[in-house]
Amino acid sequence: MACLPAAPPALRRWLGLGLFVLLCLSLGYALEKKVVKSKVGEKVGLPCCHEIPSSQSLHNYRVYWQKNTTEVVLAYAEGKMISKHDRYENRTEMNTKNLTLWISPVEILDNGPYQCVVQHLTYLQNSVVVCDEPVTLFVTADFSKPNITAEVSADSCESTEMVVKCSSYGGFPKPKISGALNNASMVWNASWVSESSLSPYNVTGQLRLNVTKDVSITCSVEYNGFTKSTSLLLKKTNYCVVPTVPPSHNVITASSIIIIIFLLAITLAARYLPRHVCSHCCKPQDSVEEGVKECMKPPVSSKVTSETSSV
Missing domain, CATH: 2.60.40.10 (Immunoglobulins)
Structure with a gap:
């Protein structure tokens, strides 16, 4: 009796995979x-x-x-x-x-x-x-549209600390609550309330946030393939004006010294520099000192000069 040649390993592997896929599809259809x-x-x-x-x-x-x-x-x-x-x-x-x-x-x-x-x-x-x-x-059973509330617990120039809550009620089955902060996923501290496993659920999510700028927060309640979502803009409440920094002690000292030196220079210049001599009250002399003395002499009146001449 002749023996049939064994199927190649690759062919056997593909046949087994095909049977497995058909089985999964048939089971999935039956379950559906x-x-x-x-x-x-x-x-x-x-x-x-x-x-x-x-x-x-x-x-x-x-x-x-x-x-x-x-x-x-x-x-x-x-x-x-x-x-x-x-x-x-x-x-x-x-x-x-x-x-x-x-x-x-x-x-x-x-x-x-x-x-x-x-x-x-x-x-x-x-x-x-x-x-x-x-x-x-x-x-x-449909849940209510999520309600988001925000309460400021602390405020400063740098950030605003808020307690944010999201709540929804009256739905079934037990939901999953999720969220996003400026489109980045986040996790709520969630709690559920229901009288029994076959009663409507109330769900509440809570979160503490330090808001440094205006941000958008989203709360979503997911249940049995359905989703209800709500978004809210959280605003930073305290925008402080940064005070002008006063000049340092060294800058004040240096500025004072410069001002004092400038005033002292002006005073010395006014006292010791030669004054301008008028051309009509002083004759040119050989030296500056003699010119100054000549200029300081009182002028002789014309009357006295006439009397002197007649004598």
Whole structure:
């Protein structure tokens, strides 16, 4: 008996990878079909894993819709409803062909896993389980638009210290709160309040900032694929005028000395430099000193000169 040649290692590796990808895609598709999302107040349909053929009727089946595998939402047997939970009264109905469970209006308490169990009745009144698969309902309640407040705790010329708070309420499920400061991501000190795991949440984020200039802050609340955001401009409240620096002691001393020297020079110049001699009151002399003395003599009047001449 001849042996077939073994596949090359590279080919085996590619075949294995292809099978793995197909398996992941098929699992992803199956999981996607089993997840349903809805908002509070809307109408939602949960698909069942079986559809009754057109040649048969609901009388040949038993159908049980249950939540958390313990709480029967409603049940049908031989074409009639035999049970319905009080909490779903007047809010649920089932399609008699594709067995889809319709819930309206949706409440937060409806959030969770459901299961559709279908049994087929034989002519001997024996029951055979046709399908038994879960489907998960994700319920969303919108949060309020985030509200940002800022309180100044300290102020100076250099910076303004602020306590910034962001709050949002009334939503479901438990949210994630994030933020940005001038488009740069930041982390809030967050706290959540809720009466139970199936009750609306209130969320608050707090942050201390030293604001040295006007900045924009953003608060975002993210929940079940939805986002609510708010932005606020934080302004630095105290802009101080920098005082003029007084001249140093050395500069004052040097300036004083220069002024004193200048005044002393002017005084000495006025006292010791020769005065200007008038041409009409002094005759030129051989020396400066004689010229000064001649100039200082009192002038002789013309009357005295005439009298002297007559004598």
